Amino acid sequence: MLPSAEVLDDLCSRFILNVPAEELGSFEKLMFLVEQAHWFYEDYYRDRDTRLSSMPLKAFMGLIFQHCPGLAPFAAQRDAIHAQFTAFKQSVPVMGAILLEPNLEKVLLVRGFQAAASWGFPRGKVSKDETDAECAVREVREETGFDIRPLLVEGDCIEMHIGQQRSKLFIITGVDERTHFAPLVRGEIGGFAWHLLADLPATKEAATLAYHTPDGSRHKFYMVWPYVKQLRHWVRQRRRQGGGVAAGKPVAAKALANADPAPAWLARGAEQAQEGAVTTHVQAPPEPGQAWLKFCFNREDILRHLPAVR
Structure with a gap:
């Protein structure tokens, strides 16, 4: 209806x-x-x-x-x-965060509200007069209910341009897996899950394959793969520095450098193509203040035609 x-x-x-x-x-x-x-x-x-x-x-x-x-x-x-x-x-900058548990083995992903939505990192578009870090803090809190401000280090981030859009994800470490996540906004987030970094796709080709769990559920990581290679590199560097591992817990024996970019439950034999650049072709946006298609709206004209809702 x-x-x-x-x-x-x-x-x-x-x-x-x-x-x-x-x-x-x-x-x-x-x-x-x-x-x-x-x-x-x-x-x-x-x-x-x-x-x-x-x-x-x-x-x-x-x-x-x-x-x-x-x-x-x-x-x-x-x-x-x-x-x-x-x-x-697609031209508005996007900020968010990559949340890692203390051992740097698992990363938190959020899934969109619709049943067919992809998994991704909590993130969103920058608002007017907002810094990159302020936007990331706000977006992560809105989508997960978790405040990353005490853990945010400005230099720990992955920044890239996908098409005409600049994106920056701050790397947040030491997040307890038992943390209860709940969105503060409605209709955007449908689920949360910790994923093994070693199992996430690191190429566009791998991300387009059908990822199925043993129960037959299909998972998509289209908005994840561009960051995985750099994130693995960052984790390797942090491990060399001796950081990021919870006290008393050994570093995982499996080296991320040799990790298969496809999940363990993905059917083997799929041909893996070479990693390519991220490209998105979109029409150039207008300059600030320039109206699209030469449209012009007159507020008084709109009000005059809708007297019932003044």
Whole structure:
């Protein structure tokens, strides 16, 4: 069941109409508001009424644009708008953390909320006026409930560019495996698990293979493999320095340098290709303040067409 006009009125009022005028001055800012409205719809409205249909952002955009006369002229260009917004988001820097237990053998991964979601490191996009470390602390806490601030060392990190997006993951050590993790945000995180670093894929080709556990569950690590090789190198260096191992516990005998990039339960015989560069081709984002596709939104025009939700 699609959301009613009353629901759409409420969403427009909450996230589009009652914001400072400058938030409607650029298209990317307005689209972030539409995205927030989408999250609110999925997390709260559908939780209260299970008859409501779940929908991807592009479909939700179409409903919002059609419902708000001030945005209606752009409804026909929904696909182009969505493509431009996706490209822009891929250019926003991403920060997060790699959480390791004291022996540096296992790493914490989080899985998205959807059943088919991939495993990855807790991370998210940088907000305005936020430092890399501040963003990482905030995102990890939102997705796991764990505060990495006391353990964060600015120099312990892996930074890279994937396509046009800069990403940095701070390496956090000494996290107890018995730690209870729970997200502070709804509808984003569906699971937590400690994974052996030696078993994670280190190439793009290995990550595209079907990873199955003995019970038949399928696991995907598309957002993990670019960091694995550097992380293993960092762990080897830390071991040489004698750090990172809990007192009284021996270093694991299996050398990470010789670890198979594929999990032990992956069917053997799969051909492993040479590790390649990470490449993502996206359309160049606009310069700051430049509106996409020469769109221009007038807040007063939007308000005038929706008197019922003023």
